[in-house]
Amino acid sequence: MAEPGCGAQFQAAVRVIQGLPRSGSYRPSYEEMLRFYSYYKQATAGRCQEPRPGFWDPIGRYKWDAWHSLGRMSKEEAMAAYVAEMKKVAQKIIDTVRPDETTQEMFRYFEPLYEVIRDMPRPPDAFFRRAGGEWGRVPALSP
Numbered sequence: 001m002a003e004p005g006c007g008a009q010f011q012a013a014v015r016v017i018q019g020l021p022r023s024g025s026y027r028p029s030y031e032e033m034l035r036f037y038s039y040y041k042q043a044t045a046g047r048c049q050e051p052r053p054g055f056w057d058p059i060g061r062y063k064w065d066a067w068h069s070l071g072r073m074s075k076e077e078a079m080a081a082y083v084a085e086m087k088k089v090a091q092k093i094i095d096t097v098r099p100d101e102t103t104q105e106m107f108r109y110f111e112p113l114y115e116v117i118r119d120m121p122r123p124p125d126a127f128f129r130r131a132g133g134e135w136g137r138v139p140a141l142s143p
Helices: 006-019 030-045 058-068 075-096 101-108 111-116
Strands: none
Touching: 006 030, 006 075, 006 111, 030 058, 030 075
16 A cells, blocks of 8 residues: 555644643643644745734744745645654653553544654554453554
């Protein structure tokens, strides 16, 4: 089976980030969210050509600065960068979070990525536990 294209991977990663619960056990850092935002804007709208927000809109200025810093990056490069950022976030979670019931819940949000991104970092089996005390696995891609 051929690996899905960059567009499908990008859409899956966007759905995961947008679907993370605000009060869940994991929230991307402010810096990570700015990177996701800038790559998303570049991938969907192209090069930043809007005027920079004014002094009284500091959040808008941070977002504009992040997007504007990407310059002439192509939409395809921005999609690939978004997916690469998603992989970094997943690996960071795997490396820093202890396996327990909240991590199992957290990785449930990442499941759509495992279906379309072959090299998406996967947590060890210890991160997943099924009802009845059995340990589960992250679904693997079909060959």
